[in-house]
Amino acid sequence: MTTTDDIIERLVSDLTPVPRYALWRRFVLGIVPALGLSLLLMLLVLGPRVDMPDVLMLPVFWIKSAYNALIAIAAFLTVYRLSRPDGFEGRFFGWLALVIAAMAAVAAAQLMMAPTETYPVLILGSSALHCPLLILGFAMPVYAGTVWSLRRAAPSDLRLTGFVAGLAAGAAGAWVYSWFCTENGMPFVLIWYSLGILLTGALGAVTGPRLLRW
Numbered sequence: 001m002t003t004t005d006d007i008i009e010r011l012v013s014d015l016t017p018v019p020r021y022a023l024w025r026r027f028v029l030g031i032v033p034a035l036g037l038s039l040l041l042m043l044l045v046l047g048p049r050v051d052m053p054d055v056l057m058l059p060v061f062w063i064k065s066a067y068n069a070l071i072a073i074a075a076f077l078t079v080y081r082l083s084r085p086d087g088f089e090g091r092f093f094g095w096l097a098l099v100i101a102a103m104a105a106v107a108a109a110q111l112m113m114a115p116t117e118t119y120p121v122l123i124l125g126s127s128a129l130h131c132p133l134l135i136l137g138f139a140m141p142v143y144a145g146t147v148w149s150l151r152r153a154a155p156s157d158l159r160l161t162g163f164v165a166g167l168a169a170g171a172a173g174a175w176v177y178s179w180f181c182t183e184n185g186m187p188f189v190l191i192w193y194s195l196g197i198l199l200t201g202a203l204g205a206v207t208g209p210r211l212l213r214w
Contacts, residue, residue: 146165166201
């Protein structure tokens, strides 16, 4: 007669330990090449900036880059935590609010120091209509790589994990786009870059339950 212990023994007899840091390596393999592909797409579609040496001397360029990079790093670390059955978002949304608040303060300071006639340029620039869509497009390789990484994980909250994965990919796409974007208005970055990141997050929330199912 087969006992419960016998059944359990048969089920676990062929199991082998998962290599240490296997999930971490899978995330690196999924995200880093995807980020490289996004950069390549940016160069092919939009081309490099001819004034890059001068741009690198501008504080606004580095603030714009740091804003997206900080959101991306925080979101990717949170996705890694959420990839486990007992994972949770921790303080991610608090950190996200802090980064956005800091950027809002910088944007407000720039507006206060600028003449009122420059407000349309600082807020709308010349690319407000297509900036969020370009960010969404450049985020797609990174989102695909993140989903590929998560397919071998076991997140329990698929919608939340998809949403944060989308935010991470969107911020990575925004970081890529920031190397081409000629806008120097911090209000522009706060509004339109954030909208592009949020669009990708919404896409992740919608597709996460289906793509991450296990």
